[in-house]
Amino acid sequence: MTLRVLFCLTLACILAAAADIPHLQKTGTATQLIVDGQPFLALAGELNNDSATSLEFLEPIWPRLVQAKINAVLVGVSWNQIEREEGKFDFHVLDGVIQGARSHNLRLVLLWFASWKNSLSSYPPDWVKRDFERFPRAQVEGGKSIELLSPLSDANRDADARAFAALMRHVKEVDGREHTVIMIQLENEVGMQGDSRDRSPAANRAFAGPAPKELMDYLQRHRDTLIPEFRQVWEAAGFKTSGSWEEVFGRSRVTDGIFMAWYYARYIGKVAESGKAEYPLPMFVNAALYAVGRGPQPPASGGRPWDSIMDVWRAGGPQIDMLSPDAYNDFAEFCAKYTQSGNPLFIPEALNGSVGAARVLYAFGRHDAIGFSAMGAVERSTAPDTDLIASYDLIAQLTPLILAHQGDGTMSAVLLGPNDPPQKIRLGNYTLEAAFIKPRTAPLTRPTEIPPNTFAAAIFINTGPDEYFVAGSGVTVTFSVNTPGPPLAGLATVEEGSFVDGRWAGGRLLAGDNTEEGEILQLLWAPGSWVPTYRQRASSHAIQRVTLYRYR
Numbered sequence: 001m002t003l004r005v006l007f008c009l010t011l012a013c014i015l016a017a018a019a020d021i022p023h024l025q026k027t028g029t030a031t032q033l034i035v036d037g038q039p040f041l042a043l044a045g046e047l048n049n050d051s052a053t054s055l056e057f058l059e060p061i062w063p064r065l066v067q068a069k070i071n072a073v074l075v076g077v078s079w080n081q082i083e084r085e086e087g088k089f090d091f092h093v094l095d096g097v098i099q100g101a102r103s104h105n106l107r108l109v110l111l112w113f114a115s116w117k118n119s120l121s122s123y124p125p126d127w128v129k130r131d132f133e134r135f136p137r138a139q140v141e142g143g144k145s146i147e148l149l150s151p152l153s154d155a156n157r158d159a160d161a162r163a164f165a166a167l168m169r170h171v172k173e174v175d176g177r178e179h180t181v182i183m184i185q186l187e188n189e190v191g192m193q194g195d196s197r198d199r200s201p202a203a204n205r206a207f208a209g210p211a212p213k214e215l216m217d218y219l220q221r222h223r224d225t226l227i228p229e230f231r232q233v234w235e236a237a238g239f240k241t242s243g244s245w246e247e248v249f250g251r252s253r254v255t256d257g258i259f260m261a262w263y264y265a266r267y268i269g270k271v272a273e274s275g276k277a278e279y280p281l282p283m284f285v286n287a288a289l290y291a292v293g294r295g296p297q298p299p300a301s302g303g304r305p306w307d308s309i310m311d312v313w314r315a316g317g318p319q320i321d322m323l324s325p326d327a328y329n330d331f332a333e334f335c336a337k338y339t340q341s342g343n344p345l346f347i348p349e350a351l352n353g354s355v356g357a358a359r360v361l362y363a364f365g366r367h368d369a370i371g372f373s374a375m376g377a378v379e380r381s382t383a384p385d386t387d388l389i390a391s392y393d394l395i396a397q398l399t400p401l402i403l404a405h406q407g408d409g410t411m412s413a414v415l416l417g418p419n420d421p422p423q424k425i426r427l428g429n430y431t432l433e434a435a436f437i438k439p440r441t442a443p444l445t446r447p448t449e450i451p452p453n454t455f456a457a458a459i460f461i462n463t464g465p466d467e468y469f470v471a472g473s474g475v476t477v478t479f480s481v482n483t484p485g486p487p488l489a490g491l492a493t494v495e496e497g498s499f500v501d502g503r504w505a506g507g508r509l510l511a512g513d514n515t516e517e518g519e520i521l522q523l524l525w526a527p528g529s530w531v532p533t534y535r536q537r538a539s540s541h542a543i544q545r546v547t548l549y550r551y552r
């Protein structure tokens with residue numbers, strides 16, 4: 001075998017191995033997470049912060065995660081736990097966590113709780129916490145230090161990056177073939193606290209200095225595709241391409257946030273780089289969010305990875321693959337905001353229960369989400385979360401269809417509250433009008449009595465010129481034509497059913513009452529305490545296969 005052939009074979013193996021580790025891949029307008037060579041939808045749950053620091057504590061939780069139809073678990077990895085002494089690493093607990101997940105056929109997303117957790121620094125090792133000269137803290141107005149490692153300190157950054165590189169080197173050693181670990185979250189909900197920016201001497205010097213050339217070059221290169229809110233800030237100050245931070249972005253708390261975002265992104269970007277050099281898994285940062293449309297707009301971020309300053313995070317931390325919203329409120333708005341300019345949507349933290357159950361359909365169907373994760377899944381409710389379990393089961397059934405239709409405009413979804421107006425969705429040859437279900441009979445259930453935090457949701461997948469799969473709960477759907485030909489649309493055959501091992505298993509053929517005499521599709525699936533209006537006619541099937549016909 002010639003040297004040349006040997007070299008090519010070796011190279012092919014290296015590339016195959018690299019291509020085989022979990023990674024992100026574009027498909028049309030969507031980005032998919034590829035695990036073991038196949039696109040993967042994460043139906044996830046995040047454990048409470050410190051649950052994965054004790055294997056005994058985790059023991060009873062694994063089976064409950066499996067019962068909850070979860071396929072990926074977000075678990076915290078504490079810097080303090082893996083590097084109690086500087087340069088000495090202990091991964092025995094992490095190894096147990098990976099083993100536990102593997103033996104329950106679960107994937108893991110590791111949350112690197114290191115320099116910052118909810119802004120502050122409670123997870124660095126004691127040797128970092130104690131040596132505040134070597135590892136400086138951020139300061140607020142008046143020069144008062146807070147328990148927040150300054151993102152302007154190279155020493156803080158390098159210590160974090162060294163530990164993170166050791167972690168990723170170890171994960172590759174113990175999981176480089178099995179791929180139990182599929183993604184990494186870097187830090188947790190970073191952002192300045194107690195002031196709009198760090199006011200330590202180093203930060204003040206940097207703030208008084210010029211805005212970095214790299215940032216300005218990035219902004220000029222992307223001037224026409226910048227996030228509108230951010231572009232407005234830069235425009236308002238005259239689109240300057242050099243000068244101090246305040247000269248370039250104006251004098252405001254928003255500018256303080258842009259300044260902090262640059263330094264957080266640089267810091268975390270370097271940490272990601274050190275880890276990816278060892279094992280390049282997809283890496284994201286999660287964001288604690290703001291109230292949409294309420295309070296000063298744009299809100300002052302403190303450097304948080306908010307949609308409005310996504311460009312700054314991109315310019316400062318290109319090694320970071322996604323900015324991910326912890327979307328507890330304003331869900332639909334944040335899904336739209338965090339899918340701007342091609343940012344893949346992964347939701348690390350969200351509500352569970354009936355609200356989560358509705359939102360998960362919307363995230364996958366409307367925004368090609370990579371994954372949805374309920375915060376405190378199985379740990380924050382003693383009783384099984386029947387709503388979310390049912391919704392995860394539904395998505396699991398639909399996964400082959402969803403993955404086949406991500407990114408090509410043949411799939412959509414709605415998320416509706418009782419008082420929301422119907423939504424029109426153009427999908428294939430028809431326009432769908434989806435509305436929150438109104439009771440047909442039983443006057444006692446007038447919509448106004450429905451609790452406000454009730455959501456109906458449905459996912460629509462266009463599988464043929466006149467065929468759709470529709471799934472969800474609490475929604476009615478009418479169809480109208482949007483292409484030349486006979487002007488009227490009618491429901492031809494409506495079959496409820498489910499997917500069993502990827503194969504359609506049809507049940508009742510619906511017409512009459514169940515389709516308002518052939519006029520309206522009704523999603524009457526009531527897995528739990530979702531939409532209470534029509535319990536007497538609930539269906540045990542969430543999915544309907546619909547074919548349409550046209551006439552005049």
Ligand code: DGJ
Pocket residue numbers: 049118188189326349375
């Ligand atoms: C958001 C954080 O990201 C989580 O780790 C947790 O602290 C929740 N808030 C509150 O439990």
